[in-house]
Amino acid sequence: MNRILAINSSISGEASVSRVLVEETVQRLLAAIPDALVTRRDLSDVPVPHLTPDTVAGIRAVATTEDELAAQGLSDDLIAELQEATILVIGAPMYNFSISTTLRSWFDHVLRPRVTFSFSESGPQGLLTGIRAIVIQARGGLYSEGPSKVLDFQEPYLKQLLGFVGITDVAFVHAEKIGFGPEARDAAIAHARGQIETAVARIAAGGMAVHVPDGTAGPDQVIDRRP
Numbered sequence: 001m002n003r004i005l006a007i008n009s010s011i012s013g014e015a016s017v018s019r020v021l022v023e024e025t026v027q028r029l030l031a032a033i034p035d036a037l038v039t040r041r042d043l044s045d046v047p048v049p050h051l052t053p054d055t056v057a058g059i060r061a062v063a064t065t066e067d068e069l070a071a072q073g074l075s076d077d078l079i080a081e082l083q084e085a086t087i088l089v090i091g092a093p094m095y096n097f098s099i100s101t102t103l104r105s106w107f108d109h110v111l112r113p114r115v116t117f118s119f120s121e122s123g124p125q126g127l128l129t130g131i132r133a134i135v136i137q138a139r140g141g142l143y144s145e146g147p148s149k150v151l152d153f154q155e156p157y158l159k160q161l162l163g164f165v166g167i168t169d170v171a172f173v174h175a176e177k178i179g180f181g182p183e184a185r186d187a188a189i190a191h192a193r194g195q196i197e198t199a200v201a202r203i204a205a206g207g208m209a210v211h212v213p214d215g216t217a218g219p220d221q222v223i224d225r226r227p
């Protein structure tokens with residue numbers, strides 16, 4: 001069974017380009033994989049709190065206080081959502097050349113030592129497997145090419161954050177030049193729709209990515225048929 005986890009992080013409500021495109025992505029995925037289940041999380045409506053001196057041990061050390069245990073509980077819930085997912089869709093507006101602080105705070109709760117990543121002699125290892133991701137990036141300007149390419153601290157950062165926990169199969173969708181007027185905005189959305197179509201087709205063609213918790217597959221199970 002496929003499960004889609006759709007995460008939004010725009011602060012622009014219904015005017016948000018990434019939010020519209022995330023929902024279109026989910027609908028396209030459901031058209032291709034009708035029995036997929038969907039979990040939605042809107043980090044603008046219900047923000048994940050920033051870590052503080054009172055809560056950080058709940059994620060990075062041993063939780064003992066009430067605040068630390070609460071932070072650990074939230075982290076457990078967010079990680080469980082991710083572990084259940086086979087397809088992750090993230091709406092990521094560019095804010096100040098990078099991601100929203102709400103999305104960053106979600107990552108702060110999800111990147112957890114010994115749970116979603118570990119260190120060995122050969123370096124860090126991501127512990128999440130079988131998740132394919134589509135990341136919708138909405139930007140006021142143009143960063144995928146041209147002079148501002150070097151200012152793109154969003155896509156390399158997201159690639160690193162996701163890869164660090166083992167999510168390496170990521171399709172990045174660009175809705176750029178949103179701030180350049182209505183025509184540029186429409187063209188950007190049309191371009192992004194094409195990228196979404198390609199990404200969804202690739203996921204649909206790859207078959208079902210099935211989580212097998214004990215590491216063994218039954219006769220009719222496909223763990224991951226990605227090429």
Ligand SMILES: Cc1cc2nc3c(=O)[nH]c(=O)nc-3n(C[C@H](O)[C@H](O)[C@H](O)COP(=O)(O)O)c2cc1C
Pocket residue numbers: 010011012015016017018019092093094095096097098138139140141142178179
């Ligand atoms: C606080 C804030 C910071 C922004 N910083 C940038 C930026 O650094 N570069 C850029 O191209 N656009 C920037 N923008 C514009 C957004 O990236 C653009 O409006 C995009 O469409 C936001 O995604 P959304 O439509 O899903 O909300 C910023 C917008 C806001 C509200």
